Structure formats: structure tokens, C-alpha cells
Amino acid sequence: MLFGPLDFTVDSGAALYVLGPNGCGKSTLLRSLAGLSEPIAAEVYWRGERARLNSVHWRSQVAYLGHKLGHKEELSVEENLELASALEGARSSASQCTAVMERVGLERRRKLAVKRLSQGQKQRLALARLCRSQRRLWLLDEPSAALDTNAKRVLTEILSEHLRSGGVAIVATHDLIDLAGARSANLQLA
Amino acid sequence: MAGFGWGLKRDLRLGMRSVAEILMVLGFFLIVTTLFPIGVGPDPRVLHRIGAGIIWVCATLACLLSLNRMFAADFADGSLEQMLFSSAPFGGIVAGKIVAHWVTTGLPLLLCTPLVGMQFGLSGAEIGVLLLSLALGTPVLSLIGAIMAALTLGLRGGGALLALLLLPLYVPVLVFGAGAVEAYAAGIGIEGHMSVLAAELILALVGAPLATAAAIRIAID
Numbered sequence: 001m002l003f004g005p006l007d008f009t010v011d012s013g014a015a016l017y018v019l020g021p022n023g024c025g026k027s028t029l030l031r032s033l034a035g036l037s038e039p040i041a042a043e044v045y046w047r048g049e050r051a052r053l054n055s056v057h058w059r060s061q062v063a064y065l066g067h068k069l070g071h072k073e074e075l076s077v078e079e080n081l082e083l084a085s086a087l088e089g090a091r092s093s094a095s096q097c098t099a100v101m102e103r104v105g106l107e108r109r110r111k112l113a114v115k116r117l118s119q120g121q122k123q124r125l126a127l128a129r130l131c132r133s134q135r136r137l138w139l140l141d142e143p144s145a146a147l148d149t150n151a152k153r154v155l156t157e158i159l160s161e162h163l164r165s166g167g168v169a170i171v172a173t174h175d176l177i178d179l180a181g182a183r184s185a186n187l188q189l190a
Numbered sequence: 191m192a193g194f195g196w197g198l199k200r201d202l203r204l205g206m207r208s209v210a211e212i213l214m215v216l217g218f219f220l221i222v223t224t225l226f227p228i229g230v231g232p233d234p235r236v237l238h239r240i241g242a243g244i245i246w247v248c249a250t251l252a253c254l255l256s257l258n259r260m261f262a263a264d265f266a267d268g269s270l271e272q273m274l275f276s277s278a279p280f281g282g283i284v285a286g287k288i289v290a291h292w293v294t295t296g297l298p299l300l301l302c303t304p305l306v307g308m309q310f311g312l313s314g315a316e317i318g319v320l321l322l323s324l325a326l327g328t329p330v331l332s333l334i335g336a337i338m339a340a341l342t343l344g345l346r347g348g349g350a351l352l353a354l355l356l357l358p359l360y361v362p363v364l365v366f367g368a369g370a371v372e373a374y375a376a377g378i379g380i381e382g383h384m385s386v387l388a389a390e391l392i393l394a395l396v397g398a399p400l401a402t403a404a405a406i407r408i409a410i411d
Contacts, residue, residue, distance in 0.1 A: 036271055037411050053274060053407070060277040068268025072200075074207040086196055089277040 003029070003189055010168050015159065015182060018172040020189035026172035027067065029189065030139045033170065034064045046137065060089070063135040065143055069126045073115035077106050077125055080114060084129045092132060104128045104154055119146040127151070131158050138162060138169040144177060152177075193278030197286025205294040211259065216298045219252040223306045234311045241310025242320050242371035249299050249324060250360050253331040254353055256295045257339045260287060261406065265343050271410050284406070285399040288336045296328030312371075319374045326387040327367040333391075333398035334359050340405035363390060 003025050010016045018026045031037040033044055035053035044051040051058040071080050078097055085092035101107040104124040114122060123146045130138065138159075144152050156177055159169060163182040171177065176186075205212055226244050227237055264270035273283050303324060307317040338356045342348045370383035 034275075036274065056277060056279075059275045062275050064272070064275060066268055066271065068266070068271075070268035070272040072204060072269060073267065074204060079203075083196075083200060084272070087272065087276045087278075089192065 006187075008185075008187060010170060010185070011183070012166045012168060013163050013183060015163055015169040015171060015179060015184040017176060017184060017186045018170060018189060019174075019176075019186055024190035026189060027141050030064070030141050030170065030172055031066070034062055034139050035059070036064070061136045062139060063130060063133045063137070064139045065126055065130065066141045069122055071114045071122060071125060074113060076111050076113055077101065077117070077128075078110040080125060081128055081132065085132050088133060088135070090132070090134060096132070100128045100131045103131060105150065120148055120151060123147055124151050124154070127155055127158060130162075136167050138167060138171075140169065140171045140173075142173055143171065144173060144175060191282065193276060193280070193282030194286040194289075196276075196278065197273075197283035198290050199286075201287050201290030202293060205290065212256075212294045212298065215252050215256045215295060216302065218255060219248050219299055220302060220306065222251065223248045223309065227309060237309075238311045241307065241312050242316070243368040244310070245303060245306055245320065246324070246327075246364055246368040249296075249328060250331060250357075250364060252299060253295055253328065253335055254356060256291070257335045257352060257356075258349065259294075260291050260336055260339050261343055262339075262348075265409065270406065274407070274410065280406075281399045281403045284336070284403050288332055288399065288402070291336070292329050292332040296324070296332060299328060300324050316371055316374060319380055320371050322380075322384065323367040323370040323387060326384065326391050327363045330363050330387070330390050330394045331360060333394035334363075336402045337398055337405060340402045340409060343406065343409035363387070366390070 006029075008016065018029060020026055028037060032039040032042060033051075035044075035051065035058070046058055046061060049055075049057070053059055070084075072083070075083070078101065081097050081101070082092055085097075098107065098110075101110050104127050106121065106124055106128060109117065109121070114125065117125065123143070127143070130140075130143075144155055147155060156179060159171075159177060160179050160182055162169060163179065223245060226240070230236060230240070261270060264273070274280055276283060300321060303321055304317050307320055312320065335356060338352055338359070342352045342355065345351060366383045366386045370380045370387070373383055374380050
């Protein structure tokens with residue numbers, strides 16, 4: 001058993017930071033919330049309904065960003081973005097893609113294969129994917145890990161916008177992301 | 191349908207980016223089928239007798255070799271778990287990936303078979319029967335292979351384990367696939383063999399995507 005009984009609620013427009021040392025179970029908690037891992041005993045509710053991965057309603061509300069970013073290394077930056085949007089069921093126009101790539105600073109590398117990007121750039125691509133996402137619940141596992149100051153600023157902006165529009169975010173992190181004005185709470189594991 | 195199209199187009203595009211991988215499996219098929227006339231000797235009657243069976247076995251092994259391409263890379267880079275969050279049914283995406291696998295594995299084999307068949311002295315009609323049996327059977331290999339590839343995801347000794355699990359399951363396909371050509375050569379009708387192959391295909395089409403999806407969810411847990 002990784003951690004004992006937990007009970008928390010996150011409201012619309014609020015963020016929950018999951019904090020704790022390495023190995024305390026932050027990733028496991030996020031994965032359990034997402035439905036990727038079967039917890040031994042847990043109930044997750046989204047807007048009053050039971051959250052299960054085989055329910056379309058639940059899984060189309062979740063944007064999960066894990067340690068493994070989920071990019072295809074052989075494909076280019078823009079191809080990855082298009083695939084991610086299509087997977088969500090959203091149509092992405094070329095201008096929307098361009099705008100988001102500019103925002104994270106990958107516009108000049110849009111045709112580059114992801115395997116040629118640095119870790120920080122790959123993480124920025126993940127940010128771009130988040131930015132395009134329409135989903136209401138963001139489960140982010142250490143999203144700022146390899147980011148430089150500029151990119152961290154973009155992450156903060158994206159996260160703030162998401163919360164302002166009524167979205168929810170649960171973020172496992174080592175450093176707190178300063179979300180000016182947004183409601184947040186801390187969950188300390190261990 | 192949306193999920194199916196997504197999975198199919200994506201995997202075909204990825205396949206085109208690593209054409210070398212696809213050609214290697216095809217190359218394996220061609221080389222191994224060529225090894226038999228060398229090893230067994232040039233007696234045309236012997237070659238004619240064993241030709242269909244060898245082509246079938248080599249097709250089976252080639253499929254086995256290529257199965258790790260279906261899910262292993264996606265599992266490793268995290269894109270497989272992203273697919274679980276698609277608004278489209280996951281089974282559809284999996285089905286698309288399986289079809290893409292067949293297009294990049296079974297279909298090239300099919301196209302090379304006439305050439306290889308001539309190597310073994312098979313007649314035109316026999317090659318036709320062989321092609322039909324492969325056309326029905328190689329999709330089954332991809333479909334059943336997908337289930338087992340998903341089950342062995344992330345396990346150590348995956349490759350050998352996969353072979354051990356899969357080859358017994360491939361036997362019914364092999365028996366009726368190779369047997370069809372033999373039946374034709376013996377003058378018995380091929381309807382029986384083809385019917386069984388078709389039945390296996392239908393069964394696999396219905397069951398495999400769902401079973402594979404379930405196996406993937408287990409592997410990701």
C-alpha cells in the first residue's frame with residue numbers, strides 16, 4: 001500500500017498540488033485518478049458521477065500528462081499536435097496549430113522530428129498539446145520538470161487560463177507553480 | 191469509425207517512416223524461403239510437395255517477428271495510454287492498428303508469394319489457391335498476434351514468450367492454410383479448407399480487437 005486513506009474534492013476553477021518526496025506515490029495517485037491504474041479501494045467522482053475509463057463521458061474530460069510524454073519520435077512536431085487533436089476528437093486548423101506552436105516556442109521547429117528535440121522542447125510540445133485541449137480536468141505529472149524559465153512562464157499562463165475558464169487541474173510537482181489569483185490547495189503525500 | 195481511421199492512418203504513416211523495418215521482415219521471409227531449396231536439395235518433386243507448407247510457415251514466422259511493432263513502441267513512449275483517453279472507442283483504434291499491421295506485413299508477403307511459389311515449382315492454379323489461403327489467413331495471424339502482443343507488453347523475455355504463446359494458436363490457421371493447397375493438388379475440393387479459414391477470420395475479427403483492448407488495459411495498469 002502506497003498511501004493511506006485520502007479524501008479530497010477539487011472544485012471547478014481550482015488546482016490541487018500533489019506534493020511529496022520522490023517515490024511517495026504522486027504518479028500513482030494521478031494514474032489512479034485517471035483510471036489507468038486500478039486502485040485497491042477508491043471511488044473517484046466527476047460532477048457527481050462515478051469516473052471510469054470505459055465511460056466516454058469521463059475519459060473525454062481528462063487530459064493526462066505523464067512522465068512518458070506520449071510523442072511519436074519519428075513524426076514531426078506538427079504531426080504530433082495534429083494527431084493529439086484528432087485523438088481528442090477536435091478538428092485543428094493550421095492557424096490554430098501555428099498559434100499554439102508559436103506560444104510554446106516551437107514554431108521554427110514544427111517540421112522537425114520529435115527525436116531531434118531536447119527534453120525541454122519535448123515537454124513544451126506536451127504543453128502545446130495541453131493548450132489545444134478542450135478537456136476540463138488536467139492531470140499533470142511534474143509538467144515543469146525540464147522546462148526553462150520562459151517555458152515555465154508559458155505553463156503558468158496556460159494553467160491559469162484553464163482554471164479561469166472553469167477547468168480543474170491536479171498537478172504533481174516538486175516546485176509550486178505560482179498561479180496568480182487562482183484558488184489552489186496542497187495535498188502532501190508522506 | 192473515427193477511432194479506426196485514426197489508428198489506421200497513424201500506424202500506416204509511422205510504417206512509412208520506418209520502411210526499413212517493414213522491408214527487413216519481408217527480406218526475412220524471402221531469405222528463409224530461399225534457404226529451403228538450398229538445404230533440402232533441388233529435387234523438384236520434393237520442393238513441390240513441401241512448397242506451400244514452407245511458405246505458410248515462413249509467413250507465420252515473419253508475422254511473429256513483426257508483432258512487436260504493433261504496441262511495444264507506443265507502450266514505451268506513452269502514446270498507448272494517451273489512446274485510452276480518446277473520445278472514440280479504444281477497440282476501434284486497436285482495430286485500426288491491427289489492420290495497419292496487416293497492410294505492412296501480410297500484404298507485402300501476399301505480393302511476394304507468386305515469386306516464391308515459382309521457386310518451389312507450384313503451378314499457377316496452386317499459387318492462386320495459396321494466395322487465397324494467405325489472404326484469409328494472414329489477417330488472422332495479425333489479429334490473434336495482436337492479442338498476444340498486448341498480453342506480453344512490458345514483460346521480460348517478451349519475444350520468446352510471445353512465440354511460445356502464439357505458435358500453438360497459429361496451428362489451426364497453418365493447418366488449413368497449407369492444407370488447402372495440398373487438397374487442391376490432390377484433387378479434393380478446397381471449399382472445406384477455405385470455409386474453415388473464413389470462419390477463423392470472422393471469429394478473429396469479432397473477438398480480437400476487444401480482447402486486445404482488454405489486454406492493453408491490463409498491461410498499462
